Amino acid sequence: MSHSACKPVSSSVVGQRLEAVADIRAIHEHVLANSFDLLQTDHTLSGIDMALWDLLGKKEGTPVWALSGQKENHPKLPYASLLFGDDPAATHSAVRRLVADGYRAIKLGWGPFGRHGVAADVEQIVAAREALGPDNHMMVDAGTIFGEDVESAAARMDALANARVHWFEEPFVGGAFRAYHRLAADNRVAIAGGEGCHSPHQAEHMIDHAGVRFIQIDTGRLGGITPALRVARYAEKKGVVYVNHTFTTHLALAASLVPFVGMKDHEICEYPVEQKPLARDLCQTRILRDGSGRIRLPDAPGLGVQPDPAVLKQYLVDTEIKVGGKVLYRTPQI
Amino acid sequence: MSHSACKPVSSSVVGQRLEAVADIRAIHEHVLANSFDLLQTDHTLSGIDMALWDLLGKKEGTPVWALSGQKENHPKLPYASLLFGDDPAATHSAVRRLVADGYRAIKLGWGPFGRHGVAADVEQIVAAREALGPDNHMMVDAGTIFGEDVESAAARMDALANARVHWFEEPFVGGAFRAYHRLAADNRVAIAGGEGCHSPHQAEHMIDHAGVRFIQIDTGRLGGITPALRVARYAEKKGVVYVNHTFTTHLALAASLVPFVGMKDHEICEYPVEQKPLARDLCQTRILRDGSGRIRLPDAPGLGVQPDPAVLKQYLVDTEIKVGGKVLYRTPQI
Numbered sequence: 001m002s003h004s005a006c007k008p009v010s011s012s013v014v015g016q017r018l019e020a021v022a023d024i025r026a027i028h029e030h031v032l033a034n035s036f037d038l039l040q041t042d043h044t045l046s047g048i049d050m051a052l053w054d055l056l057g058k059k060e061g062t063p064v065w066a067l068s069g070q071k072e073n074h075p076k077l078p079y080a081s082l083l084f085g086d087d088p089a090a091t092h093s094a095v096r097r098l099v100a101d102g103y104r105a106i107k108l109g110w111g112p113f114g115r116h117g118v119a120a121d122v123e124q125i126v127a128a129r130e131a132l133g134p135d136n137h138m139m140v141d142a143g144t145i146f147g148e149d150v151e152s153a154a155a156r157m158d159a160l161a162n163a164r165v166h167w168f169e170e171p172f173v174g175g176a177f178r179a180y181h182r183l184a185a186d187n188r189v190a191i192a193g194g195e196g197c198h199s200p201h202q203a204e205h206m207i208d209h210a211g212v213r214f215i216q217i218d219t220g221r222l223g224g225i226t227p228a229l230r231v232a233r234y235a236e237k238k239g240v241v242y243v244n245h246t247f248t249t250h251l252a253l254a255a256s257l258v259p260f261v262g263m264k265d266h267e268i269c270e271y272p273v274e275q276k277p278l279a280r281d282l283c284q285t286r287i288l289r290d291g292s293g294r295i296r297l298p299d300a301p302g303l304g305v306q307p308d309p310a311v312l313k314q315y316l317v318d319t320e321i322k323v324g325g326k327v328l329y330r331t332p333q334i
Numbered sequence: 335m336s337h338s339a340c341k342p343v344s345s346s347v348v349g350q351r352l353e354a355v356a357d358i359r360a361i362h363e364h365v366l367a368n369s370f371d372l373l374q375t376d377h378t379l380s381g382i383d384m385a386l387w388d389l390l391g392k393k394e395g396t397p398v399w400a401l402s403g404q405k406e407n408h409p410k411l412p413y414a415s416l417l418f419g420d421d422p423a424a425t426h427s428a429v430r431r432l433v434a435d436g437y438r439a440i441k442l443g444w445g446p447f448g449r450h451g452v453a454a455d456v457e458q459i460v461a462a463r464e465a466l467g468p469d470n471h472m473m474v475d476a477g478t479i480f481g482e483d484v485e486s487a488a489a490r491m492d493a494l495a496n497a498r499v500h501w502f503e504e505p506f507v508g509g510a511f512r513a514y515h516r517l518a519a520d521n522r523v524a525i526a527g528g529e530g531c532h533s534p535h536q537a538e539h540m541i542d543h544a545g546v547r548f549i550q551i552d553t554g555r556l557g558g559i560t561p562a563l564r565v566a567r568y569a570e571k572k573g574v575v576y577v578n579h580t581f582t583t584h585l586a587l588a589a590s591l592v593p594f595v596g597m598k599d600h601e602i603c604e605y606p607v608e609q610k611p612l613a614r615d616l617c618q619t620r621i622l623r624d625g626s627g628r629i630r631l632p633d634a635p636g637l638g639v640q641p642d643p644a645v646l647k648q649y650l651v652d653t654e655i656k657v658g659g660k661v662l663y664r665t666p667q668i
Contacts (some may be wrong), residue, residue, distance in 0.1 A: 039376045040372070041373075199509055201507075209543055317658050322655075323651060323653050326650055
């Protein structure tokens with residue numbers, strides 16, 4: 001250990017009491033005081049936090065959303081994320097397939113977007129809106145392609161406004177608040193961002209200083225459900241819409257919905273559509289769309305989604321970390 | 335690897351070209367694009383960046399400060415950091431010793447500060463100023479003791495103003511910009527912070543939104559000399575004073591002085607006074623005060639400070655990381 005703020009996260013977790021929500025908050029304070037100089041702490045703590053909420057909910061026989069103090073489990077409208085096709089025709093047919101599958105909100109991004117000039121992007125945007133029809137929600141994700149270059153991002157704003165996009169996501173790298181703020185001055189298109197935040201402060205700074213109208217929080221990066229609840233309340237107070245960022249399992253989806261399930265007007269949520277086999281098979285419970293195309297958190301104790309240890313076992317990789325002849329970590333048996 | 339932004343840092347460094355400063359910047363872009371979702375990347379890259387500048391400087395026969403485009407190697411006034419004593423008398427005599435040793439700037443912090451009420455802190459502050467004499471610089475470091483509690487920090491401002499402290503450091507946790515900004519509205523005392531920043535954006539946000547008049551950058555956390563140079567230029571443009579944050583070796587000291595050695599008016603620097611044996615013995619070269627109590631970067635190629643492999647060897651710990659039967663890391667031979 002080089003100094004006092006570099007203790008392993010486990011030393012602040014193992015052996016602590018877990019009988020109430022206040023105990024989870026106490027564990028957070030303990031971890032952050034003892035390990036803030038290990039950057040990876042926020043990500044490690046994210047997984048621990050979700051497990052603590054799940055455990056406590058199961059112990060109490062209460063869903064985590066209720067345990068967190070929220071009054072209702074409002075349904076959310078899931079959007080499907082899609083890569084832009086290689087050309088507008090490919091984008092058009094991919095969007096049509098998702099609309100036929102019942103999605104009422106679709107986000108397009110990455111792929112060729114921002115790489116082949118303004119005219120090419122305009123054609124893609126027009127094709128996507130045409131395939132979606134006039135009433136479904138359309139979002140565009142630039143995937144930080146413009147770095148900190150406001151002019152290049154601004155050159156797409158006419159087309160985005162004409163297509164009535166619900167939001168324009170991550171035009172710039174996450175920390176480029178001055179660029180976000182300048183682009184947001186064009187009020188026709190709402191700007192979204194925040195998935196990279198790994199503390200509630202960072203998310204609050206983005207709300208305060210980047211001009212975003214949607215704040216996208218990854219519960220698996222921010223430090224877990226505990227700080228995400230704080231950001232959701234802050235967003236509500238500031239008139240910014242909270243959205244989850246989730247692209248893996250339905251267990252991660254459940255944990256990412258908890259922080260804003262009580263906020264009825266924050267209706268849209270990200271939903272993993274094209275899952276990899278690991279993400280798809282890991283959960284015994286799945287959160288599926290109802291007849292109106294919406295999803296709801298399960299009303300079961302804890303997070304309400306069970307992982308399948310037999311599936312997890314298939315993906316285990318034998319790992320061993322040895323320091324000074326002593327084994328500090330070895331892949332556990334399942 | 336779970337997804338594309340999780341590649342090991344080494345894969346973006348090993349095998350790259352290193353013939354000019356532009357190559358270092360290219361390696362940064364490469365690492366950040368491929369590894370931004372591993373939080374530890376910024377710290378790992380910090381050490382790599384310093385080594386790259388040192389290597390390039392040695393290859394060119396040029397000091398790193400000149401290689402970075404700065405015109406002069408201005409001397410800096412080093413301050414000694416000291417814990418507040420258990421009582422005002424202990425603080426008084428500890429400060430007297432450092433003044434007798436020739437220090438013209440002293441920072442006091444931590445220990446009992448903020449823990450035993452306002453009156454106790456006022457007595458400590460008065461004792462320190464009395465021991466320092468009227469002309470030496472006095473700084474106070476609250477070590478984030480007040481969390482986000484503005485009122486408690488504000489209750490110390492009269493005493494800090496009366497003692498004419500040069501800055502009041504880290505009254506709050508690093509991300510509490512709203513608290514910093516409110517306290518900074520009391521213009522009598524300059525606020526300092528920033529040592530925890532691990533990207534140039536975070537430091538720029540602190541300059542823009544926290545009201546600090548001193549920005550303290552740890553080159554070993556921010557990502558190295560390359561982003562620190564960017565922050566130093568930004569601070570200068572915004573009328574904020576740049577200060578290094580350094581508490582380990584003279585090699586780290588050299589790397590932390592490089593970014594602002596050309597900025598004459600940014601005169602004060604942190605200087606490791608009570609080094610641990612590892613930090614003290616590791617460097618064959620030491621950066622010592624001259625007759626006026628100032629220090630200067632060595633005018634030697636690279637960083638100008640040589641580590642001693644024989645000392646390093648004493649502190650090596652055998653470490654091995656094995657994944658799927660393959661050794662990914664083993665402590666190297668020296």
